[in-house]
Amino acid sequence: MDEHRVLRAEFVTSAASPGGIPEPGVPEIALLGRSNVGKSSLINALVGRKRLAYPSSMPGKTRLLNFYRVRVSAGRGATDLCLVDTPGYGYARASGSERERFDELACALLARTRPSRAGAVQIVDIRHPGLESDVAAREWLGALGVPVAVAATKADKLSRNRLRQALDGHASALGVMPVPFSAVTGAGRRELWSAVLEMLRRHGGLD
Ligand SMILES: Nc1nc2c(ncn2[C@@H]2O[C@H](COP(=O)(O)OP(=O)(O)OP(=O)(O)O)[C@@H](O)[C@H]2O)c(=O)[nH]1
Ligand SMILES: [Mg+2]
Structure with a gap:
C-alpha cells in the first residue's frame, strides 16, 4: 500500500455557481x-489539519464548492491535487432551488469534459446502508462516468461485528466495497489515500 505524507494543504477558493468554478488545473477529487x-x-x-475545512454545527450549512489544494508524497515523488468539498445532497429541508443549485454545481464540477476531473469520493454514514439518496447519487456518478471510491x-x-455487517450492506446497495473511515480515530486514512492516488494514477497525473 502507498506510503503518503501530506506536505501542504491550503484553501484555494469557493464557488457558489458554475461560473465561480476555477479554470481546470491540478486533478480534482470531489467529496x-x-x-x-x-x-x-x-x-x-x-x-x-483540524480546521482546513469547516465542519458545521448546523446540518447543510456548507452551500458552496470549496477547493483545497493538497501536495502529497506519492512513491518517490510528490503530487498536487484538489479536494473539493461539495454541498450535501439529500438534505430534507433543502428547497427545490437549493437542490437545483447543488445539481448545477456538481454537474459543472464533474462534467466529462472537465480535464481536471479525476474522480469522486462518495461518503456514506456507515450506520445507514442503502439510503435512497446515496444509491441515487451512486447511480448518477456512474452515469457521469466518474471514477468513484466510497x-x-x-x-x-x-x-x-456490526461494522462488518454494515459494510456488506453498503457494498450490496452501492456495488462497491466502502473503505471504513473515522475522522475521530483516523481509521481508513491510509486506505482512502491509496484509493485517491489510484484515481490520480488512472487520470494520468502520477507515474
Ligand atoms: N463520531 C464521529 N463523528 C463524526 C465523524 N465525522 C464527522 N462527525 C461529526 O458529524 C457532524 C457533521 O460533520 P461535518 O464534517 O460537518 O459533515 P458535513 O458532511 O461536512 O456537513 P455539511 O457540510 O453540513 O453537509 C459533526 O458533528 C462531526 O463532528 C466521525 O468519523 N465520527
Ligand atoms: Mg461540510
Whole structure:
C-alpha cells in the first residue's frame, strides 16, 4: 500500500455557481455525501489539519464548492491535487432551488469534459446502508462516468461485528466495497489515500 505524507494543504477558493468554478488545473477529487455525513471532517482527517475545512454545527450549512489544494508524497515523488468539498445532497429541508443549485454545481464540477476531473469520493454514514439518496447519487456518478471510491465514515460508532455487517450492506446497495473511515480515530486514512492516488494514477497525473 502507498506510503503518503501530506506536505501542504491550503484553501484555494469557493464557488457558489458554475461560473465561480476555477479554470481546470491540478486533478480534482470531489467529496460527495449527504448533509452532515462528515465530508468536511473527512477532508480534515485526510490532510491531518483540524480546521482546513469547516465542519458545521448546523446540518447543510456548507452551500458552496470549496477547493483545497493538497501536495502529497506519492512513491518517490510528490503530487498536487484538489479536494473539493461539495454541498450535501439529500438534505430534507433543502428547497427545490437549493437542490437545483447543488445539481448545477456538481454537474459543472464533474462534467466529462472537465480535464481536471479525476474522480469522486462518495461518503456514506456507515450506520445507514442503502439510503435512497446515496444509491441515487451512486447511480448518477456512474452515469457521469466518474471514477468513484466510497468511504463509510463514523466507523468509530460501530462495534467490529456490526461494522462488518454494515459494510456488506453498503457494498450490496452501492456495488462497491466502502473503505471504513473515522475522522475521530483516523481509521481508513491510509486506505482512502491509496484509493485517491489510484484515481490520480488512472487520470494520468502520477507515474
Ligand atoms: N463520531 C464521529 N463523528 C463524526 C465523524 N465525522 C464527522 N462527525 C461529526 O458529524 C457532524 C457533521 O460533520 P461535518 O464534517 O460537518 O459533515 P458535513 O458532511 O461536512 O456537513 P455539511 O457540510 O453540513 O453537509 C459533526 O458533528 C462531526 O463532528 C466521525 O468519523 N465520527
Ligand atoms: Mg461540510
